Amino acid sequence: xxxxxxxxxxxxxxxxxxxxxxxxxxxxxxxxxxxxxxxxxxxxxxxxxxxxxxxxxxxxxxxxxxxxxxxxxxxxxxxxxxxxxxxxxxxxxxxxxxxxxxxxxxxxxxxxxxxxxxxxxxxxxxxxxxxxxxxxxxxxxxxxxxxxxxxxxxxxxxxxxxxxxxxxxxxxxxxxxxxxxxxxxxxxxxxxxxxxxxxxxxxxxxxxxxxxxxxxxxxxxxxxxxxxxxxxxxxxxxxxxxxxxxxxxxxxxxxxxxxxxxxxxxxxxxxxxxxxxxxxxxxxxxxxxxxxxxxxxxxxxxxxxxxxxxxxxxxxxxxxxxxxxxxxxxxxxxxxxxxxxxxxxxxxxxxxxxxxxxxxxxxxxxxxxxxxxxxxxxxxxxxxxxxxxxxxxxxxxxxxxxxxxxxxxxxxxxxxxxxxxxxxxxxxxxxxxxxxxxxxxxxxxxxxxxxxxxxxxxxxxxxxxxxxxxxxxxxxxxxxxxxxxxxxxxxxxxxxxxxxxxxxxxx
Numbered sequence: 001x002x003x004x005x006x007x008x009x010x011x012x013x014x015x016x017x018x019x020x021x022x023x024x025x026x027x028x029x030x031x032x033x034x035x036x037x038x039x040x041x042x043x044x045x046x047x048x049x050x051x052x053x054x055x056x057x058x059x060x061x062x063x064x065x066x067x068x069x070x071x072x073x074x075x076x077x078x079x080x081x082x083x084x085x086x087x088x089x090x091x092x093x094x095x096x097x098x099x100x101x102x103x104x105x106x107x108x109x110x111x112x113x114x115x116x117x118x119x120x121x122x123x124x125x126x127x128x129x130x131x132x133x134x135x136x137x138x139x140x141x142x143x144x145x146x147x148x149x150x151x152x153x154x155x156x157x158x159x160x161x162x163x164x165x166x167x168x169x170x171x172x173x174x175x176x177x178x179x180x181x182x183x184x185x186x187x188x189x190x191x192x193x194x195x196x197x198x199x200x201x202x203x204x205x206x207x208x209x210x211x212x213x214x215x216x217x218x219x220x221x222x223x224x225x226x227x228x229x230x231x232x233x234x235x236x237x238x239x240x241x242x243x244x245x246x247x248x249x250x251x252x253x254x255x256x257x258x259x260x261x262x263x264x265x266x267x268x269x270x271x272x273x274x275x276x277x278x279x280x281x282x283x284x285x286x287x288x289x290x291x292x293x294x295x296x297x298x299x300x301x302x303x304x305x306x307x308x309x310x311x312x313x314x315x316x317x318x319x320x321x322x323x324x325x326x327x328x329x330x331x332x333x334x335x336x337x338x339x340x341x342x343x344x345x346x347x348x349x350x351x352x353x354x355x356x357x358x359x360x361x362x363x364x365x366x367x368x369x370x371x372x373x374x375x376x377x378x379x380x381x382x383x384x385x386x387x388x389x390x391x392x393x394x395x396x397x398x399x400x401x402x403x404x405x406x407x408x409x410x411x412x413x414x415x416x417x418x419x420x421x422x423x424x425x426x427x428x429x430x431x432x433x434x435x436x437x438x439x440x441x442x443x444x445x446x447x448x449x450x451x452x453x454x455x456x457x458x459x460x461x462x463x464x465x466x467x468x469x470x471x472x473x474x475x476x477x478x479x480x481x482x483x484x485x486x487x488x489x490x491x492x493x494x495x496x497x498x499x500x501x502x503x504x505x506x507x
Contacts (some may be wrong), residue, residue: 008108008317011063017370020207020449022235026337030376034379036405039320039430042216042223042318042381043132043133043134043223043381044223044224044318044319044320044355044357044381044382045132045217045224045225045226045227045308045315045318045319045320045323045380046129046223046224046225046319046320046378046381046382047224047226047228047306047320047321048226048227048228048322048324048378048448049207049228049230049306049321049323049324050096050099050141050227050228050229050230050231050323050324050325050326051230051232051233051299051323051325051326052092052141052230052231052232052233052234052322052325052326053092053105053234053235053325053326053327053328053329053330053331053338053339054228054233054235054296054299054325054329054349054350055292055328055331055345055346055408056085056325056328056344056348056349056350057344057345057348058233058292058293058331059072059073059330059350059444060072060073061073061076061077061081061226061352062083062350066247066250066251066293067247067293067296067297067360068246068297068300069296069297069300070300070304071301071302071303071307071483072323072350072352074302074306074307075303075321075352075354076352076354076361076362077322077361077362078354078356078361078362079321079352079353079354079355079356079359079361079439080352080353080354080359080361080363080364080365080399081274081351081352081363081364081365082351082352082353082364082365082369082438083364083365083366083412084281084325084348084366084367084368084411084427085348085349085350085351085368085369085370085371085374085410086348086349086367086368086370086371086410086411086425086427087325087326087327087328087347087348087349087370087371087412087414088104088105088370088371088372088411088413089105089110089284089327089412089413089414089416090327090328090338090340090342090346090347090412090414091112091113091337091339091414091416092116092143092234092326092327092340093110093112093113093114093143093163094110094111094112094113094370094414094415094416095327096141096142096143096144096468097110097116097117097143098110098113098328098347098371098372099125099326099371099372099374099375100117100124100125100126100142100150101118101122101123101124101125101150101390102118102123102125102372102375102376102379102386102387102390102391102392103104103389103390103391104203104372104391104411104413104416104483104488105413106413106415106483106485106490106493106494106501107163107391107484108122109493109497111169111415111416111497111498112169112415112416112417112492113163113416114143114165114166114167114168114169115165115167116144116148116165116167116502117148117150118147120147120148120149120150121338122150123387124150124151124152124419125224125225125375125378125379126138126149126150126151126225127150127151128379128384128385128386128387129225129378129382129384130151131384132382132383132384132385133152133222133223133382133383134222134223134224134225134382134384135221135223135224135225136151136152136153136156136220136224136225137152137153137154137213137224137225137226137227137228138152138153138154138155138226138227138229139154139155139156139162139206139210139213139226139227139228139229139309140160140202140203140205140206140210140227140228140230140231141160141161141202141206141227141229141230141231142160142227142229143161143163143433144161144163144164145161145164145479146162146163146164146393149161152227154368155209155210155213155226156209159202159205159391159469160229164504164506165502165504166360166499166501166502166504167497167500167501167502167504168498168502169416169417169419169494169497169498170417170498170503171419171439171495172270172273172274172418172420173420174266174420174421174439174440174442174443176267176270177269177270177273178273179272179273179276179278179279180276183276184276184277184279184280185275185276185277185337186278187235187236187337187338188284188288189239190235190236190238191236191237191284191287191288191291192236192237192238192291192354193239193240193241193244193291194238194239194240194476195240196238197236197238198231198236199231199232199234199235199236199238200232200238200240200298201205202231203230203231203232203299203302204231204302205304206302207305207306210226210228210306210309211305211306211309212240213226214306214309214312214313214315215308215312215313217310217313217315219310219314219315223318223382225378225382227305229296230294230299230302230303231274232296232302233292233295233296233298233299233329234297234329235338237288237292237295237382238291239291239293239294239295239298240294240298242264243294243295243297244290244291244294245294246294246297247290247291247292247293247294248290250290251284251289251290251291251293252281252357253461254289254331254332254333255291255333255336255457256332256334257459260334260335260459261334261335263335263419263461264335265434265436265448266424266436266439266443266446267341267419267420267421267423267436267446268334268336269342270315270418270419270420271301271336271340271341271362271419272279272335272336274418274419275338275340275418277335277336278335279335280332280337285332288332288337289332290438292329292331303323305323309424313348317356317357318353318357320353320354320355320381321352321353321355322351322352322353322354322374322378323350323352324349324350324371324374324506325350326348326349327339327346327349327410328344328346328348328349328445329345329346330343330345330346331345333345336344337344340414340416340418340419341414342412342414342419342423342425342432342434342448344452344456347412348491349371349427351369351374353374353377353399356428358400359399361444361458363399363402365395365399365402365406366409367398367407367408368427368428368429369395369406369410369411370392370410370412371392372391372392373392373393373394373395374392374395374408375390376390376392376393376394376395377395377396377399379394380394380396381396382421393407408425408428408429409426409427409428410423410425410426411424411425411426411427411479411482411483412425412427413425413483413487414491415490415491415494419445420440421436421437421438421439421491422436422437422487422490422491422494423435423437423487424479424483424487424490425435426475426478426482427452428475428478429450430451430452430453430454430473431449431450431451431452431471431481432448432449432450432452432458433448433449433472434447434448434449434480435447435449435479435487435493436448437487437488437490438488445488447463447472448461448463448464449461449462449463449471449472449475450462452457469480
């Protein structure tokens with residue numbers, strides 16, 4: 001699949017991969033039953049590569065013709081790309097705890113980055129895979145508390161996952177939406193070229209240790225579930241100059257129709273004020289977007305090194321490779337930065353699943369899915385027994401045959417910081433519905449409804465259009481059925497948990 005000379009930094013390689021991918025689709029590969037007959041004499045290895053804060057729109061295989069991502073594009077050409085995959089929470093730790101537990105964040109109290117799962121021995125994807133005969137390993141970020149690993153064994157000494165979780169949190173006062181004068185997030189000062197940063201240094205270690213692990217692994221060893229957790233392209237946006245240079249003056253600025261910022265839901269106005277991202281200078285926006293593109297290219301090269309190591313190890317035919325992220329990055333779209341919202345830039349996640357021994361490459365799936373579905377898919381691939389109360393559905397049958405019935409919906413929740421109340425999303429078919437819990441008695445619930453086919457930029461909120469009243473009612477009912485609890489009640493549980501915390505003190 002890969003050779004050392006194929007870890008390229010862009011240009012001709014991207015165009016070539018795009019041509020190959022389009023040729024595959026044009027031959028009808030993605031419209032027929034595409035599963036090959038696997039000769040399975042053992043369970044496959046499973047390599048999950050999860051980046052941090054990767055906007056799915058900044059990838060060549062997702063249609064971006066500016067960014068240079070030859071290695072991930074090549075992985076997509078050899079695998080299946082999911083066009084409507086979503087995080088189960090657009091925030092680092094909640095998403096990863098949901099992935100670990102196989103459950104929505106509201107069911108495990110993973111409200112924010114200050115949270116953990118109910119216990120260290122909680123049923124996890126690592127534990128069920130280990131019980132099924134796997135070795136469950138992690139190299140890099142999973143955003144765990146320093147005392148917990150939930151069944152994963154770290155490769156080498158711990159160099160990440162050293163967080164101290166308190167369980168504490170709170171809410172912004174609903175009316176507090178006036179930005180402080182002359183205040184801008186200090187994060188914007190970390191938009192510059194550079195060869196070292198906490199992200200770059202961390203991710204180089206992830207690559208080196210993962211490559212070393214693969215080089216020593218033998219076909220006769222136990223099958224492994226290896227989670228390689230990268231920090232890029234998460235801020236700070238410190239990127240080597242050579243990766244920034246190709247994008248200077250080439251990345252378009254965000255689209256902001258007149259009056260759009262004033263029409264944002266209350267919670268999103270709070271995100272702008274709370275994160276101090278109001279009135280960001282256009283030059284900062286331009287530079288940040290260019291650097292972000294460069295960072296994605298840098299990440300692509302690191303992942304390419306891992307994929308080459310997998311090929312050289314002789315394990316490639318026996319290994320399923322999954323690439324995804326914990327959430328996206330707004331990049332100034334809708335006047336927002338970082339994540340924390342349900343717009344596509346933050347809530348949609350790139351997802352590529354590749355195992356050429358079983359599936360032909362160059363396939364796409366358009367239906368909505370989420371990361372809890374990926375967890376179920378991993379479990380079925382490994383023949384592991386999943387607890388009956390886990391969320392999500394395995395996508396194996398759907399990957400095997402694009403004509404297979406698929407539910408085509410995804411749920412995401414946010415109960416984290418810098419908001420007045422929690423909110424939840426349902427993507428079903430072409431529509432996205434978001435429900436914002438009333439923050440107090442003086443502020444009613446707010447709703448968003450977007451027709452993503454007609455309005456991919458999510459600028460036309462249909463929630464107040466009488467013609468869509470029935471659809472909103474149906475989507476609200478479906479959302480409550482899937483979550484098993486009214487978000488109004490979930491918000492009260494969250495607030496109670498935040499007030500109580502875990503009673504921990506640093507020593």
